[in-house]
Amino acid sequence: xxxxxxxxxxxxxxxxxxxxxxxxxxxxxxxxxxxxxxxxxxxxxxxxxxxxxxxxxxxxxxxxxxxxxxxxxxxxxxxxxxxxxxxxxxxxxxxxxxxxxxxxxxxxxxxxxxxxxxxxxxxxxxxxxxxxxxxxxxxxxxxxxxxxxxxxxxxxxxxxxxxxxxxxxxxxxxxxxxxxxxxxxxxxxxxxxxxxxxxxxxxxxxxxxxxxxxxxxxxxxxxxxxxxxxxxxxxxxxxxxxxxxxxx
Numbered sequence: 001x002x003x004x005x006x007x008x009x010x011x012x013x014x015x016x017x018x019x020x021x022x023x024x025x026x027x028x029x030x031x032x033x034x035x036x037x038x039x040x041x042x043x044x045x046x047x048x049x050x051x052x053x054x055x056x057x058x059x060x061x062x063x064x065x066x067x068x069x070x071x072x073x074x075x076x077x078x079x080x081x082x083x084x085x086x087x088x089x090x091x092x093x094x095x096x097x098x099x100x101x102x103x104x105x106x107x108x109x110x111x112x113x114x115x116x117x118x119x120x121x122x123x124x125x126x127x128x129x130x131x132x133x134x135x136x137x138x139x140x141x142x143x144x145x146x147x148x149x150x151x152x153x154x155x156x157x158x159x160x161x162x163x164x165x166x167x168x169x170x171x172x173x174x175x176x177x178x179x180x181x182x183x184x185x186x187x188x189x190x191x192x193x194x195x196x197x198x199x200x201x202x203x204x205x206x207x208x209x210x211x212x213x214x215x216x217x218x219x220x221x222x223x224x225x226x227x228x229x230x231x232x233x234x235x236x237x238x239x240x241x242x243x244x245x246x247x248x
Contacts, residue, residue: 001027003100006042011050012099014074020103021077028084034188034247037180038081038107039091040100048098048121071130078106078132083203085196087187091180092167097121102133105140108199110166111180113173118156118166120149139206140165191229192247197221 001023003010020038027033040046081088081103090096090104092112098121104110120137122129129150138146141164149156161167171179187195197220205213224230228248236243 001036001038003038003040003046006040006044008050009044009047009095010040010042010100011047012103013050014070017074017077021074021080024077024080024084024088028080028086031247033086034190034192035087035089035184036081036084037089037091037184038103039180040093042094043115044094045090045092045096045104045116046100047095048100075131078102078136081106082108082132082136085199086192087184087195087199089180089184091176092116093173093176095119098125098127099131099133102129102131102136105133105136105166106131109168111169111171111176111183112158112161112167113171113176114158115173116158116161116167116170118161120153123151123153137166189245191224191227191233191243191245193227193229194224197224 001020003012003016003020005011005013005016024036027036087109088107090107090110092104092110094115095117096104097117097119101118101120120129120133122133134146134150137149140146141149145164148154156164156166158167158170162170169179169183201213201217201220204216208216229243229245232245233243
């Protein structure tokens with residue numbers, strides 16, 4: 001799924017956000033799709049909201065309610081990227097700022113090249129943050145570092161982004177697309193039922209207790225043990241060959 005406004009560093013509009021939501025929902029329901037890659041066209045991932053539109057008034061609404069309700073609906077795209085059972089990967093070049101950073105953080109993993117520039121940006125334009133970025137970043141780097149990155153809004157470059165765990169892997173610019181696609185293909189060819197349950201376990205662990213995690217792991221482990229993919233993996237192990245998973 002490609003954000004395609006390269007002339008504005010893929011700054012998002014309401015129509016774009018609805019398009020992302022629709023495409024992710026379609027991919028989630030498509031049995032031929034095993035993993036989802038979100039990226040941006042051109043030299044940047046996403047500059048966030050369209051500040052020019054904000055300054056011109058085209059993104060403004062006259063009342064608090066008129067602002068709040070559409071924004072909250074649009075923000076569901078982050079929950080969808082986080083919650084769907086298929087792996088989601090952000091492939092990031094250049095700036096990932098504001099809402100664009102939030103969308104990247106909503107994905108399960110982020111692959112980048114040395115041009116990546118991570119910036120929360122909201123404080124720079126007198127805003128407080130949206131699309132779940134404060135929650136996702138706190139999960140990744142801890143409360144104190146997340147507060148620094150939001151309140152001071154520094155630009156985080158590639159090596160620091162990798163060190164902090166904001167970015168999972170760094171690749172050279174000419175290898176990023178191929179490496180990301182290869183990683184996504186590897187996940188897509190894996191035991192999809194097991195991977196979906198693994199993601200559910202990890203998502204639940206973000207806010208749950210140990211006891212709740214043990215209950216959920218037991219349930220999912222028992223279910224996965226009844227799948228054809230598990231039987232195939234066990235057989236392949238005995239036969240000393242690579243398993244061929246069917247997602248069943």
